[in-house]
Amino acid sequence: MTVERISVIGAGLMGHGIAQVCAQAGYQVVMRDLSEELVNKGLERIRKFLSDGVHKGKVSQADADSTLGRILATTSLEEAARDTDLIIEAIVEDMEQKKQLFRELDRLCAPHVIFASNTSYLSITEMAAVTGRPDRFIGMHWFNPPQLMRLIEIPRGQDTSEETVATIVELAKRLGKVPAVCSDSPGFIVNRLLQPFYNEAMSLLEEGVASAQDIDTALKAGGGFRMGPLELRDFVGLDTALRGTEVIYNALRHDKFKPRQCLIRLVKAGHYGRKTGRGFYTYGQE
Ligand SMILES: NC(=O)c1ccc[n+]([C@@H]2O[C@H](COP(=O)([O-])OP(=O)(O)OC[C@H]3O[C@@H](n4cnc5c(N)ncnc54)[C@H](O)[C@@H]3O)[C@@H](O)[C@H]2O)c1
Structure with a gap:
């Protein structure tokens, strides 16, 4: 057709x-x-x-x-x-x-x-x-x-x-x-692959291994990424990001997909990233 x-x-x-x-x-x-x-x-x-x-x-x-x-x-x-x-x-x-x-x-x-x-x-x-x-x-x-x-x-x-x-x-x-x-599988290809990656970046942050800025900088300068994982989550919106993580986790039930506490806390506080002016980063008035 x-x-x-x-x-x-x-x-x-x-x-x-x-x-x-x-x-x-x-x-x-x-x-x-x-x-x-x-x-x-x-x-x-x-x-x-x-x-x-x-x-x-x-x-x-x-x-x-x-x-x-x-x-x-x-x-x-x-x-x-x-x-x-x-x-x-x-x-x-x-x-x-x-x-x-x-x-x-x-x-x-x-x-x-x-x-x-x-x-x-x-x-x-x-x-x-x-x-x-x-x-x-x-x-x-x-x-x-x-x-x-x-x-x-x-x-x-x-x-x-x-x-x-x-x-x-x-x-x-x-x-x-x-x-x-x-x-027809949760997260299809790209979101399924990226979810554990975003989660691991949040684990690094929670464990105090590196700051959000250093995590993102490292991925951009050393991994060839245009945006780091945490700034990308802020860009998409943390509420949207959390919903997506939950859908994949609920369907596949593997710990690697489980939403990290730092993300849950930010969403509970109403800090959804760029669109609210605060997420993993704080943004000026845009
Ligand atoms: N935002 C992203 O980065 C992104 C990326 C890929 C896929 N998606 C998917 O694309 C879809 C839309 O996302 P979005 O970010 O554009 O959302 P959005 O909120 O910007 O736009 C949705 C629009 O749909 C309209 N709408 C709601 N019910 C309607 C209806 N019955 N008929 C006509 N219009 C209706 C709303 O008024 C709104 O303008 C979602 O399923 C989302 O998961 C979003």
């Missing part, structure tokens, strides 16, 4: 970036969020990203204009479900809300439409089971920011068909991304 039209549900941090990448690659895109304010905020972020690109000489004004021209922003789920080949869901990381959305979309969309979820940690198989199309249901896990990160993990659910996998792998390549197919 060939994908020609794409609908992105959710215009937040990930959704607006995904919509932009798809439109920049020439696809007609519908981007849906719950209110005018939220879809406009998503559109505004896309406009800013493109105009920064124009100023830096990375995108031509004509390409920026045609990209924006291919994005229809809406609050109507019916509009997003109409005339589309692929739904990419990027709403909040909550199983019940995602299931509710997919139930409605299953009713509204034509039978050939593929459903893809951008979930980081939730089960693709469980979401697929509430629809009548588990063979046309798949994960499409983009990385933040979608405009810049090359990888898309493609977790396949229990009943995802080979044709659906092939269609989404092909699409990822057309979008200029690098696909990595995996099974």
Whole structure:
């Protein structure tokens, strides 16, 4: 099957970036969020990203204009479900809300439409089971920011068909991304591998082996990392980081995934990292 039209549900941090990448690659895109304010905020972020690109000489004004021209922003789920080949869901990381959305979309969309979820940690198989199309249901896990990160993990659910996998792998390549197919397992590839690494950095901190700054500096200067593990957790948000750690730990029950106390304490105190001004580091007013 060939994908020609794409609908992105959710215009937040990930959704607006995904919509932009798809439109920049020439696809007609519908981007849906719950209110005018939220879809406009998503559109505004896309406009800013493109105009920064124009100023830096990375995108031509004509390409920026045609990209924006291919994005229809809406609050109507019916509009997003109409005339589309692929739904990419990027709403909040909550199983019940995602299931509710997919139930409605299953009713509204034509039978050939593929459903893809951008979930980081939730089960693709469980979401697929509430629809009548588990063979046309798949994960499409983009990385933040979608405009810049090359990888898309493609977790396949229990009943995802080979044709659906092939269609989404092909699409990822057309979008200029690098696909990595995996099974529907907690944390997929990247988050599963990184979780013990983040935990060990927190253990070093708890044991007083090194300061947060020295841990991060060591990994950047000696390990080739662009960001150290603790600053990366602050960047993602410690509340989000803890939720992800808990999902993997609860599913796999191995100590290497168990959330560390320093992370739990910071989250309890409301110190979520960059977004609250304090986490493993303290940030000035931004
Ligand atoms: N933030 C990241 O770094 C990251 C990376 C990879 C994957 N993800 C995943 O992507 C998804 C979205 O994350 P985000 O960071 O963009 O969240 P976000 O909170 O920035 O955006 C979510 C958006 O979805 C909207 N929304 C909620 N219910 C909706 C509905 N029924 N229809 C349309 N819009 C709806 C919200 O209003 C909000 O604007 C989550 O599943 C998350 O786990 C996030």
